[in-house]
Amino acid sequence: MAVETHVLDDDCEAITGWGRTAPTLARVQRPRGHAEVAEALRACGPRGAVARGLGRAYGDAAQNAGGTVLDMTGLDRILAVDTTAGLVACEAGVSLHRLMEALLPFGWFVPVTPGTRYVTVGGAIGADIHGKNHHVSGSFGRHVTALELLTADGEIRTVVPGTTLFDATTGGMGLTGVILSATLRLLPVETSLMRVDTERVPDLDELMARLDDGDHRYRYSVAWIDLLARGAATGRAVLTRGDHAPYDALPRHHRARRDPLAFRPGRLPAPPPYVPGGLLGRTSVGLFNELWYRAAPRAATGRLQSLPAFFHPLDGVPHWNRIYGPAGFVQYQFVVPYGQEDTLRRIVRRIADHRCPSFLAVLKRFGSGDPGWLSFPLPGWTLALDLPTGLPGLGRFLDALDEEVVGAGGRIYLAKDSRVRPETLAAMYPRLDEFRALRAALDPRSVLTSDLARRLAL
Amino acid sequence: MKDAFGAPQSLLVLGGTSEIGLATARRLIARRTRVVWLAGRPSPALTAAADSLRALGADVRTVPFDALDTESHEERLGKVFTEGDIDMVLLAFGVLGDQARDESDPVAAVRVAQTNYTGAVSAGLVCAGALQAQGHGSLVVLSSVAGERARRANFIYGSSKAGLDAFAQGLGDALHGTGVHVMVVRPGFVRSKMTAGLAEAPLATTPEAVAGAIELGLRRRSETVWVPGALRMVMAAVRHVPRPLFRRLPV
Numbered sequence: 001m002a003v004e005t006h007v008l009d010d011d012c013e014a015i016t017g018w019g020r021t022a023p024t025l026a027r028v029q030r031p032r033g034h035a036e037v038a039e040a041l042r043a044c045g046p047r048g049a050v051a052r053g054l055g056r057a058y059g060d061a062a063q064n065a066g067g068t069v070l071d072m073t074g075l076d077r078i079l080a081v082d083t084t085a086g087l088v089a090c091e092a093g094v095s096l097h098r099l100m101e102a103l104l105p106f107g108w109f110v111p112v113t114p115g116t117r118y119v120t121v122g123g124a125i126g127a128d129i130h131g132k133n134h135h136v137s138g139s140f141g142r143h144v145t146a147l148e149l150l151t152a153d154g155e156i157r158t159v160v161p162g163t164t165l166f167d168a169t170t171g172g173m174g175l176t177g178v179i180l181s182a183t184l185r186l187l188p189v190e191t192s193l194m195r196v197d198t199e200r201v202p203d204l205d206e207l208m209a210r211l212d213d214g215d216h217r218y219r220y221s222v223a224w225i226d227l228l229a230r231g232a233a234t235g236r237a238v239l240t241r242g243d244h245a246p247y248d249a250l251p252r253h254h255r256a257r258r259d260p261l262a263f264r265p266g267r268l269p270a271p272p273p274y275v276p277g278g279l280l281g282r283t284s285v286g287l288f289n290e291l292w293y294r295a296a297p298r299a300a301t302g303r304l305q306s307l308p309a310f311f312h313p314l315d316g317v318p319h320w321n322r323i324y325g326p327a328g329f330v331q332y333q334f335v336v337p338y339g340q341e342d343t344l345r346r347i348v349r350r351i352a353d354h355r356c357p358s359f360l361a362v363l364k365r366f367g368s369g370d371p372g373w374l375s376f377p378l379p380g381w382t383l384a385l386d387l388p389t390g391l392p393g394l395g396r397f398l399d400a401l402d403e404e405v406v407g408a409g410g411r412i413y414l415a416k417d418s419r420v421r422p423e424t425l426a427a428m429y430p431r432l433d434e435f436r437a438l439r440a441a442l443d444p445r446s447v448l449t450s451d452l453a454r455r456l457a458l
Numbered sequence: 459m460k461d462a463f464g465a466p467q468s469l470l471v472l473g474g475t476s477e478i479g480l481a482t483a484r485r486l487i488a489r490r491t492r493v494v495w496l497a498g499r500p501s502p503a504l505t506a507a508a509d510s511l512r513a514l515g516a517d518v519r520t521v522p523f524d525a526l527d528t529e530s531h532e533e534r535l536g537k538v539f540t541e542g543d544i545d546m547v548l549l550a551f552g553v554l555g556d557q558a559r560d561e562s563d564p565v566a567a568v569r570v571a572q573t574n575y576t577g578a579v580s581a582g583l584v585c586a587g588a589l590q591a592q593g594h595g596s597l598v599v600l601s602s603v604a605g606e607r608a609r610r611a612n613f614i615y616g617s618s619k620a621g622l623d624a625f626a627q628g629l630g631d632a633l634h635g636t637g638v639h640v641m642v643v644r645p646g647f648v649r650s651k652m653t654a655g656l657a658e659a660p661l662a663t664t665p666e667a668v669a670g671a672i673e674l675g676l677r678r679r680s681e682t683v684w685v686p687g688a689l690r691m692v693m694a695a696v697r698h699v700p701r702p703l704f705r706r707l708p709v
Binding site: 012014019021022023024025026047059060064065066067326327328330389390394395396418419421422451454455 | 459460461462463464465467489490543590591592593594635636637638677678679
């Protein structure tokens with residue numbers, strides 16, 4: 001049989017995730033409406049299609065080698081806002097940034113936000129993202145009251161919570177269909193400021209005790225960990241917890257009293273397109289971590305912070321992913337259930353001993369799990385860290401950490417993965433077989449597929 | 459699919475009994491590779507090679523392939539790609555020939571050239587087209603330092619590798635930006651059955667070392683890999699030695 005050669009055209013692009021690893025070529029289409037999405041899906045060819053939002057998934061979830069990638073950011077209309085009930089209906093390509101801009105003046109905030117505002121609603125549902133408030137609010141999917149899903153057969157279905165298709169779609173990594181629009185329940189806020197408590201914590205045991213002890217008093221909680229610190233300082237951290245500041249909490253004469261719901265995120269210049277690799281070595285990251293730890297207040301309560309400063313500090317630097325150089329980086333995020341604290345301690349110690357230069361390591365506690373079949377959160381401890389791919393032996397090291405995570409009944413996060421072994425995955429996600437069966441029934445020709453789906457046989 | 463570190467899940471080795479090819483396969487199986495296709499002339503050696511990789515836990519299949527039978531390449535290799543994505547193709551076939559004999563036997567000399575160059579052009583283009591259609595993958599081409607500068611002792615082999623090297627570099631440029639990565643590997647003297655009985659050159663290396671360099675090159679998405687790495691500088695100097703002097707060097 002002759003090999004079909006592909007005629008390259010202008011729509012083809014080499015695409016990577018946010019981590020900039022493993023680029024693959026796809027034909028990128030930019031539909032502007034439901035009909036164009038349906039048409040693109042019908043015409044997508046044997047290698048299928050996948051929806052892509054703002055490309056913040058670290059790995060290959062929104063790549064489709066040799067096939068079609070549907071850039072959904074053209075579907076960016078906010079369809080309806082119920083400012084009394086706190087509901088918004090919007091198209092899938094609307095970003096959380098846009099929702100914040102549009103809804104804060106009415107006193108509503110997005111129910112769940114990850115570390116960046118630049119994710120789309122479709123992506124947030126597909127990855128069933130979580131935020132610093134998971135212990136209170138659960139994941140994003142829990143705040144979706146309905147969504148419109150274009151399935152592989154060309155039908156547009158309205159999918160509501162409590163159904164099989166809903167649970168397969170929240171966290172389903174875009175493989176059950178293309179999310180076209182969704183209705184979300186919002187969170188009422190009185191101001192666009194956060195009231196934040198910050199404390200320095202000298203080691204991991206103390207950190208876990210404080211998180212355990214006080215998290216229920218805050219809506220948002222997160223700990224930045226210095227993973228290069230060793231010995232007695234292993235796991236030293238800066239713990240930041242906060243709530244939306246009520247209007248009455250604003251000091252008299254504070255300028256926010258006049259305009260309490262203002263939202264004006266600032267942006268710094270982006271790093272240049274080419275940054276040499278190896279900038280983030282053990283020395284530079286170690287120095288950064290030392291400064292970051294020392295610069296944090298020993299203990300400060302009730303400081304007022306803007307929403308972007310509290311939730312999305314990295315969004316202030318566009319294209320910050322370039323600082324890892326052309327070889328890119330991986331983000332490793334896992335969760336281990338409560339009762340497996342020893343595993344967490346062991347993993348943190350192993351990372352510290354391995355001298356992994358990670359300056360973005362974050363520890364959080366999850367609340368109860370979410371119904372999505374491939375949803376990541378389960379009640380337990382989650383640690384996320386960025387690592388440059390150039391680190392020798394990193395692949396094997398992370399494989400070994402996977403073993404610990406699986407042994408403890410934990411899992412890794414698919415929206416951030418670009419390297420887990422397919423055979424390890426089934427042990428992490430007990431409902432994976434059900435997911436595969438549903439996909440086989442709903443989409444027998446695998447019209448909806450991605451590099452992630454191919455790599456892990458989802 | 460390849461993972462973030464460039465480790466492939468599926469591998470096609472052209473020259474299925476090549477020692478470097480098998481050493482690379484073993485190394486990659488220890489990482490992510492689960493499916494390995496060995497392409498070569500059907501022989502007990504090919505079967506044994508497949509069995510040895512199967513013992514490591516890989517799903518190994520063989521496909522009949524003869525570098526000299528270029529007419530068959532499109533059909534034989536094309537079929538491999540219809541069975542599923544291939545994340546990496548390792549073009550590892552080649553013959554050293556016998557310089558002394560080949561100089562007096564043009565037919566034998568041509569066979570070296572046809573195997574190492576013509577066969578590689580054909581197989582390389584077939585695989586490059588298939589990789590391009592699937593939108594991803596690496597084509598790793600085993601060249602040689604011998605192709606960098608013709609030496610009196612093995613210029614027939616060297617010239618065939620020079621042709622292959624130039625071809626692979628051009629192919630890499632043609633495929634730049636398509637998601638397909640072409641990597642040229644230039645090992646020095648490799649201790650293997652191909653070089654058994656020959657006097658060892660300085661900076662001699664092993665199939666395992668070449669395999670290690672290939673894995674590193676995949677991670678870095680390198681375009682050129684020298685094994686050992688010191689050869690890059692050595693050859694940069696050798697390339698500029700004036701010919702009257704080069705002729706007299708004991709290389």
